[in-house]
Amino acid sequence: MKVSLFITCLADVFYPNVGISVVEVLKRNGVEVDFPAEQTCCGQPAFNSGYQKDAKEAARQLIKAFEKSEIVVTPSGSCASMIRHYYPGLFKEEPVWLEKAQKLVDKTYEFSEFLVKILKVEMSDLKLPGKATYHQSCHMARGLGIKEEPKALLGQVEGLEVVDLPYCNDCCGFGGTFAAKMSEISEKMVDEKIRNIESTGAEILIGSDMGCLMNIGGRLNRTQKDIKVMHVAEVLAQGGKQ
Amino acid sequence: MSTQRLPFHERVEKALADPVLKKAVPLAQDKFRAGRIAAAELVGNFEEWRDHVSAIRMHTIENLDSYIEQFATNVRKKGGHVHFADTADEAVQIITGIAKEKGAKTVVKSKSMVSEEMHLNKHLEEMGVRVVETDLGEYIIQLADETPSHLIAPAIHKTRKEVSELFSEVAGRQLSQETTELCSFAREKLREEFLNADIGISGCNFAVAESGSVVLISNEGNARLTTTLPKTHIVMMGMERIVPGWQELDMVVSMLTRSATGQKISVYVTGINSPRKEADLDGPDDVHIVIIDNGRSKILGTAYQEALKCIRCGACLNVCPVYRHIGGHAYGGVYSGPIGAVLSPLFDGYEEFKELPYASSLCGACTEVCPVKIPLHELLIEHRKDEVEQGFTPASEKLAFKGFGYVTSHPTVYDLAVKMAHTGMGVMAKDGVITSGPGMLGGWTDVRDLPQPAKQSFRDWWKKEGKDRG
Numbered sequence: 001m002k003v004s005l006f007i008t009c010l011a012d013v014f015y016p017n018v019g020i021s022v023v024e025v026l027k028r029n030g031v032e033v034d035f036p037a038e039q040t041c042c043g044q045p046a047f048n049s050g051y052q053k054d055a056k057e058a059a060r061q062l063i064k065a066f067e068k069s070e071i072v073v074t075p076s077g078s079c080a081s082m083i084r085h086y087y088p089g090l091f092k093e094e095p096v097w098l099e100k101a102q103k104l105v106d107k108t109y110e111f112s113e114f115l116v117k118i119l120k121v122e123m124s125d126l127k128l129p130g131k132a133t134y135h136q137s138c139h140m141a142r143g144l145g146i147k148e149e150p151k152a153l154l155g156q157v158e159g160l161e162v163v164d165l166p167y168c169n170d171c172c173g174f175g176g177t178f179a180a181k182m183s184e185i186s187e188k189m190v191d192e193k194i195r196n197i198e199s200t201g202a203e204i205l206i207g208s209d210m211g212c213l214m215n216i217g218g219r220l221n222r223t224q225k226d227i228k229v230m231h232v233a234e235v236l237a238q239g240g241k242q
Numbered sequence: 243m244s245t246q247r248l249p250f251h252e253r254v255e256k257a258l259a260d261p262v263l264k265k266a267v268p269l270a271q272d273k274f275r276a277g278r279i280a281a282a283e284l285v286g287n288f289e290e291w292r293d294h295v296s297a298i299r300m301h302t303i304e305n306l307d308s309y310i311e312q313f314a315t316n317v318r319k320k321g322g323h324v325h326f327a328d329t330a331d332e333a334v335q336i337i338t339g340i341a342k343e344k345g346a347k348t349v350v351k352s353k354s355m356v357s358e359e360m361h362l363n364k365h366l367e368e369m370g371v372r373v374v375e376t377d378l379g380e381y382i383i384q385l386a387d388e389t390p391s392h393l394i395a396p397a398i399h400k401t402r403k404e405v406s407e408l409f410s411e412v413a414g415r416q417l418s419q420e421t422t423e424l425c426s427f428a429r430e431k432l433r434e435e436f437l438n439a440d441i442g443i444s445g446c447n448f449a450v451a452e453s454g455s456v457v458l459i460s461n462e463g464n465a466r467l468t469t470t471l472p473k474t475h476i477v478m479m480g481m482e483r484i485v486p487g488w489q490e491l492d493m494v495v496s497m498l499t500r501s502a503t504g505q506k507i508s509v510y511v512t513g514i515n516s517p518r519k520e521a522d523l524d525g526p527d528d529v530h531i532v533i534i535d536n537g538r539s540k541i542l543g544t545a546y547q548e549a550l551k552c553i554r555c556g557a558c559l560n561v562c563p564v565y566r567h568i569g570g571h572a573y574g575g576v577y578s579g580p581i582g583a584v585l586s587p588l589f590d591g592y593e594e595f596k597e598l599p600y601a602s603s604l605c606g607a608c609t610e611v612c613p614v615k616i617p618l619h620e621l622l623i624e625h626r627k628d629e630v631e632q633g634f635t636p637a638s639e640k641l642a643f644k645g646f647g648y649v650t651s652h653p654t655v656y657d658l659a660v661k662m663a664h665t666g667m668g669v670m671a672k673d674g675v676i677t678s679g680p681g682m683l684g685g686w687t688d689v690r691d692l693p694q695p696a697k698q699s700f701r702d703w704w705k706k707e708g709k710d711r712g
């Protein structure tokens with residue numbers, strides 16, 4: 001099976017290790033990976049801020065970049081949700097592009113979703129000792145309906161104890177530009193999230209969206225809390241090395 | 243219609259600094275959330291109910307004109323009076339006109355959010371009419387001279403101590419902080435008011451078109467007393483409160499109470515069919531129904547039309563992580579939470595409420611619980627789009643997103659930007675961390691650190707070694 005990786009702008013620029021991990025995990029499970037270099041960003045920052053014309057420029061580029069791909073996998077529930085829910089609407093008045101957008105929608109999967117639903121992986125050689133909790137990101141859980149898949153994958157990692165996170169349905173306060181525009185509200189939200197994370201006694205916070213993890217991680221850093229932040233792909237990749 | 247006094251960010255700051263809100267709102271939210279979830283589980287196929295009730299509401303909104311006509315005709319047939327108010331001012335004129343005609347000295351009111359849209363109490367008081375709110379929460383905030391901070395729990399922000407102080411002042415003696423004592427004081431005091439009032443004013447949860455009936459949902463019994471004891475009953479009804487018939491009402495009420503408090507049914511469901519008939523033991527001689535538009539009809543046929551499906555259950559407030567921290571007053575309008583952030587700019591414009599659509603992380607919790615499936619967070623995105631198109635966003639932001647559009651649609655430029663990110667942003671970084679940034683970035687770094695962009699981006703890694711690994 002051949003898969004094209006949509007890295008997402010955040011992982012590309014700030015968290016390349018997430019992408020490297022995705023490549024490693026996919027490869028270990030017998031998947032061939034390519035990376036269409038023409039890809040940029042899904043356009044969500046502009047779309048959510050109300051700049052739909054500018055978002056459309058980005059969307060058009062992404063559609064072009066993956067036109068030849070059979071399957072697109074991305075390590076972000078939020079970006080996958082952007083494509084799935086809003087791309088068709090963006091091109092509703094351009095039939096040719098609407099069809100192209102729909103094609104991308106139909107072949108795009110979030111990382112955990114792809115591993116569990118399409119690849120149906122059973123990994124038995126993963127080991128990573130530690131106590132962790134999982135942050136369920138809103139766009140992934142509500143937008144894509146993916147809640148159990150990442151947990152199922154984490155359950156395949158020997159030695160990793162994953163504790164339920166109280167108030168797991170509540171947003172961490174990221175919300176893209178919300179975190180900067182409404183920083184005073186976002187601060188209270190991320191602090192509450194961190195209190196809940198701390199209450200689990202976890203030493204690792206695992207997530208599926210680098211936006212959320214950048215927010216929570218950034219606040220953990222600022223408040224000097226010693227909790228490690230990892231993407232699901234990083235956990236699986238690291239687990240494979242031990 | 244707005245009750246805001248301070249600019250948005252000052253309202254937020256005030257709310258965030260309020261120690262009472264900080265405790266009370268999450269507690270109330272947790273209680274309501276748990277109630278809703280338990281009620282939904284008992285139903286089993288709750289999602290099907292949502293689909294069904296959403297369809298009922300949508301159908302009603304799409305055929306509002308004919309249903310209102312049917313409702314009004316049926317009310318008149320049975321001896322009730324129907325008034326139409328296009329604006330808040332017109333509604334005030336109609337109601338103060340009735341009060342004048344009746345020579346009213348005292349009005350008792352059961353809960354009505356639509357009356358808040360026109361500050362009705364203030365207008366009645368200005369003409370010398372005493373107004374007494376009889377919903378316990380509304381009574382408390384009336385004494386405190388405040389506005390509701392939650393759709394169904396208007397005094398969510400008041401502590402028992404504060405309530406005791408307010409009630410003690412009315413009583414002329416010191417009351418304890420015990421709930422039973424405070425409630426029995428309110429009950430005694432309000433009973434007196436019910437018996438003496440000239441007019442009862444109620445809201446209208448639903449208006450049944452097929453029979454011309456007004457249906458009120460309450461837990462305290464005050465709505466019944468308000469609509470039964472005074473000689474005149476005035477109903478204030480938002481024009482979208484219609485349901486086609488009793489069968490639809492059954493479904494809609496079931497979803498309202500379950501979504502609001504988790505109750506299978508409220509303690510009282512009151513249907514008012516007509517003024518007092520000869521054989522009736524009680525009831526008002528005169529019933530006036532004021533059907534209020536006040537900005538609603540201009541929402542019909544727009545991208546925001548679904549907001550009119552709202553049945554005012556407050557479920558979106560109860561799950562909202564933003565409401566959780568700022569409470570209702572910070573929203574500045576009559577309606578708070580996600581539905582308030584959608585409605586206030588529609589009713590009063592972006593000049594007054596341009597920040598509200600942005601006071602959301604777009605987490606979608608509201609949309610997920612809405613019993614009538616209003617796509618709340620998507621309507622907030624729609625507002626943002628309209629604000630951009632109508633020029634309500636700063637020029638610098640516009641320019642930034644124009645740049646975003648250009649860079650993201652030109653892969654070679656994007657490539658270069660990614661290459662430069664590490665060094666470019668590196669000037670702000672220390673040990674790989676940015677703790678203070680300019681402009682929009684400053685909002686981020688006020689609260690949290692930002693990592694310096696990686697020395698080697700993913701795309702560079704891929705070019706150098708990933709390709710072979712892929």
